[in-house]
Amino acid sequence: MTSTTDPVRTLEAALDGTLDERGRRWLEQAIGRVAERGQAVLEVFPAAGRSCGRGPLPGMPGWTVDQAARARLLLALPQEGAPLGELLFDVYRYGDAAERIAVLKALAVLDGADPAEGGADLAEGGRAPGGRLGGHGLPIVRDALRTNDTRLIEAAVGPYAAGHLADDEFRQAVLKCVFVGVPLSAVAGLDRRADRELARMLADYARERTVAGRDVPQDVWPVVERHPEVMQDRGRQDVHRPERIG
């Protein structure tokens, strides 16, 4: 399944209904500067929150106004492919937490996903026709997954990661979420990409926690139970999903 809408139009429609005159003027000018000279994005990107607002964006659940404005700025970049990936990495690298989260969220959009659909097409393995980033945003995802900041990790496991991370990296990303407490509901494409090896890793993790007398996060069980055989393997028989209380 591929997206039939244009991410630029989706973002603009959502932003149009929300920005005041000052915000609209700022964004228009900033888009112009970025379109003319990609490097200018480093100077305008930080001010998007102050200029456009930071509240939730009506019509695009999970997005804030500044995130959408920043995604719109990135869509104005003239680069594509590897040079686009390199410039995005710079924006991310010099960004504060809000900027980094915005870059991470925008990766799917730059890959052609429709932000209004939450990037579902990409997460489910589709390829959007308008994508011009390909796998060149992966260094950003990998960097975020190495941090201990749950906000960055949560933003990193979006549809772009689901669409591009190799199997082993995807499994490690899921495990990291479990370790730092990012709910697995935040992991895009988990249903499609959860394989037997991931189930084994989570079952082992559950066993370790049980042996240590600690709780096992409830959201690992649906993944584990899709491959019940991993529970029967030697050494894991003592791990059971606890009976639900209430």
Place this chain on the structure above:
Amino acid sequence: MRIFDPHIHMSSRTTDDYERMYEAGVRAVVEPAFWLGQPRTSPDTFADYFDSLLGWEPYRASQFGIRHHCTIALNPKEANDPRCRGVLDLLPRYLAKDGVVAVGEVGYDSMTPEEDEVFAAQLALAIEADLPAMVHTPHRDKATGTRRSLDVVRESGLASERVLIDHLNELTVAMVKEAGCWMGFSVYPDTKMDEDRMVTILKEYGTERVLVNSAADWGRSDPLKTRKVGEAMLKAGFTAEDVDTVLWDNPVAFYGQSGRLDLAEADPAEFYAGNTIKRGG
């Protein structure tokens, strides 16, 4: 007692400190970019440091109920190392960040020509970025350094009410007050300034435009010194409002001039009960 520590280097403190600070009433801090003890040798390590002041540290602080902002600059000590000069080129992109509420710590360490140049260049950047400036005064030859700092500020064209001159003592406070800048005092365990001397200064010069900080860092220092000054003030007959002026309203007013101070979560409702709410912004 609600406390805003306007100068504290949290990167070098532990989570125990954050817990004790919250218990003591600290709800907001500003961490100025400064020296790390071990000299740095390239602009890249400054970029990493600035990133942690804007990313990791505010995140860590928020987990303990404390709002964290920072000031960004090339400090006077490292301004003398030509390998670090490239930091000036990085500053415009960092001064644009939401969490940055001033340019600082700028000023003098040994009063070299290099320090002159970097100090003046950064005050110009403050004007460009529409930010106030936070000026460190030297530990050696402090009175001369403070006077010279005030001259540089005057020449820069940055309005005096947008400048905080820090680490003051009995010998330097009067000239700063007269110049119309904000007066910062770092209260340390055994050197520079203690809470009783601080109270004496407050009695003589009043609470207007006075900020008190712990300047706690990786050296011997105490992140609860702000609270101890508040208690010493009450014991000496100052009112709770006076304490609030020095430990909350003044830092909010000074850094609020940046337009970027965000105290939403740092201002829990219990502090509002029966109080007027003053906010910068």
